[in-house]
Amino acid sequence: MTDLARRTSDTTGATSRALAAQRHDIITAQLRLHGAVRVGDLAALLEVSEMTVRRDLDVLSELGVLDKVHGGATLRDDRSAFEPGFDAKSRRNLEEKVAIGREAATIVRPGTSIGLTAGTTTYHMAMSLIDVTELTVVTNCIHIAEYLHQFPRSDRTVLLVGGTRTPSDALVGPTAVQTLSQLQLDVVFMGVHGMSAKGFTTPNLAEAETNRSFANTTNDVVILADHAKWNLNGLCTIMPLSGAAMVITDSALRQDARAVLADQCRSLRIVETSSTDTDASASTVVGASRVTT
Numbered sequence: 001m002t003d004l005a006r007r008t009s010d011t012t013g014a015t016s017r018a019l020a021a022q023r024h025d026i027i028t029a030q031l032r033l034h035g036a037v038r039v040g041d042l043a044a045l046l047e048v049s050e051m052t053v054r055r056d057l058d059v060l061s062e063l064g065v066l067d068k069v070h071g072g073a074t075l076r077d078d079r080s081a082f083e084p085g086f087d088a089k090s091r092r093n094l095e096e097k098v099a100i101g102r103e104a105a106t107i108v109r110p111g112t113s114i115g116l117t118a119g120t121t122t123y124h125m126a127m128s129l130i131d132v133t134e135l136t137v138v139t140n141c142i143h144i145a146e147y148l149h150q151f152p153r154s155d156r157t158v159l160l161v162g163g164t165r166t167p168s169d170a171l172v173g174p175t176a177v178q179t180l181s182q183l184q185l186d187v188v189f190m191g192v193h194g195m196s197a198k199g200f201t202t203p204n205l206a207e208a209e210t211n212r213s214f215a216n217t218t219n220d221v222v223i224l225a226d227h228a229k230w231n232l233n234g235l236c237t238i239m240p241l242s243g244a245a246m247v248i249t250d251s252a253l254r255q256d257a258r259a260v261l262a263d264q265c266r267s268l269r270i271v272e273t274s275s276t277d278t279d280a281s282a283s284t285v286v287g288a289s290r291v292t293t
Contacts, residue, residue: 013184023048023056031075038072070094096226096250099271101125104189104224104248110134112186115214116144118170118207119191121224123147132156138183140171140210141253164206170258172206180213187220187245194232195225197260199241201234208236223265225255241265 023046030037030045042053057073060066066073101124108114108131116122118141126144131137137155139145145160161179163171185280190211192200200223202208215221216240223244230253241264248269249261262268 020056020059023052024060027053027056027060027073031073036072037072040071042072065290068266096271096273097121098124098250099273100224100226100248100250102128102135103269103271104222105129107187107222108132108135112136113138113184115140115183115185115188115190115217117188117190117211117214118142119224120142121226122189122191125189125224138180138185139280140176140214142169142171160231163210166204166207166216168204169206170204172204172210172211176210177213177259180210180217183217183290185217187222188214188239189217189222189224190214191224192229192238193234194229195223195241195247195261196231196233197241197264198233198237200225200244201232202236202238203234205236208234208238211238215239215243226250227257230254230257270285 008213026046027037027042030042039050039053039057043050046053057066057068060098061068061073064076067076097120100121104122104125105128108129110251113136114138116126116137118139122139122141123143126137126139126147129137129148130151130153133153135153136159137144138159138161140161140163142160142165145158146269148156148158159179161171161176163176164173166172190200192211193202195201202211203277221239221244225247227250229249244265246267246269247261247265248271251272252271254272258268259268
């Protein structure tokens with residue numbers, strides 16, 4: 001290689017690295033702004049191919065900046081007070097959330113009153129409640145209320161409690177707590193930010209208080225949480241593991257976590273997903289207690 005060719009090659013390589021670094025900075029900025037990004041949107045913004053964007057996401061994933069999800073990525077942030085938006089959370093472990101939500105819906109019987117706390121897994125559960133008759137749903141999730149409103153039934157009542165809106169679109173605070181204090185529900189289905197041997201947690205202090213108020217409306221709290229929630233600790237504890245009548249999770253949950261949950265909760269239900277090469281419709285119940293509705 002001639003000196004000129006070598007200098008040209010070095011310059012081209014340096015320019016390429018500089019452009020990649022600029023793209024990485026822009027992608028990181030978009031993640032911090034929105035919590036999640038889509039490959040197609042980034043390709044249009046950066047004026048590069050989707051293949052180039054995917055390579056950039058691979059690099060940033062290896063650096064620990066983001067988690068790759070189907071069609072894009074979400075911001076990785078382990079801070080206990082960090083609260084992702086609804087859209088960012090909805091793209092994480094989507095298959096597991098859908099399976100858990102469907103399984104939870106099988107518990108609901110016609111003519112019952114239920115609580116659905118805010119969350120992406122409870123949102124997917126709501127999708128499976130369309131045909132349940134004479135149902136009363138109390139929720140602090142804007143997305144759940146809007147979804148059920150799209151499929152109205154004359155025998156269904158939906159109560160959206162008021163409150164202050166969080167980054168994940170939950171309504172929380174004194175107004176929600178006051179409303180819930182007047183209610184008695186058959187069962188409450190609760191989504192959580194994280195769970196560990198220390199209990200169920202959320203990054204938001206007001207949401208923790210609101211979720212405890214939901215729990216106080218019933219004798220049966222069913223926790224909906226995929227395997228990735230284990231040992232993910234939010235700033236505030238909602239309640240101890242023993243406060244759950246049932247935990248519904250997916251088959252990717254570690255065996256040691258299953259043992260802790262089975263020991264502390266009244267019942268543990270494991271939903272099989274394709275990630276474990278099994279039939280996604282099957283489920284396992286650990287523990288003798290059942291939720292009564």
